[in-house]
Amino acid sequence: MSESLKDILSNLNPDIDQETLLQYLQGKLSAEQQHEVEKQMMDNDFESDALEGLEGFSDKKKLSSVLDQLNYDLKQKTLKKKKRRGKPELSIDPWILVTVLVILILVITSFFIIHRYLQH
Incomplete structure (x- = not known):
């Protein structure tokens, strides 16, 4: 103005x-x-x-x-x-980022484990 x-x-x-x-x-x-x-x-x-x-x-x-x-x-x-x-x-708490990152790692790891298990 x-x-x-x-x-x-x-x-x-x-x-x-x-x-x-x-x-x-x-x-x-x-x-x-x-x-x-x-x-x-x-x-x-x-x-x-x-x-x-x-x-x-x-x-x-x-x-x-x-x-x-x-x-x-x-x-x-x-x-x-x-x-x-x-x-x-946007103020993002660092603990939220860590939590989201850990969940993503667990989900991706679980996907690969399940995928490998189903192929054998």
């Missing part, structure tokens, strides 16, 4: 970068820039809801650290899922 897909804000709208969204949420953009961001975000209900949810934070200064934590958690969870999807490791 690409790193950009694991960044929460970067996927809201490809035309707006994360820094601009953070500045918008912290109220650091001019009125014209705010209007442009709102106009671009209104086209998609999901983006609008996400922006509305982020606007609900009481301490806008901590928003950057909250987003960093969300991105970190998202990366960790996707990494865990990726590891689970990999090939499962």
Whole structure:
């Protein structure tokens, strides 16, 4: 999975970068820039809801650290899922291998003994 897909804000709208969204949420953009961001975000209900949810934070200064934590958690969870999807490791106990080998030797030896006995 690409790193950009694991960044929460970067996927809201490809035309707006994360820094601009953070500045918008912290109220650091001019009125014209705010209007442009709102106009671009209104086209998609999901983006609008996400922006509305982020606007609900009481301490806008901590928003950057909250987003960093969300991105970190998202990366960790996707990494865990990726590891689970990999090939499962087979751990075979050495005693099982020895037992199977002994049984195979006994079966093969028995076959040859029975085969020789039946030919005479």
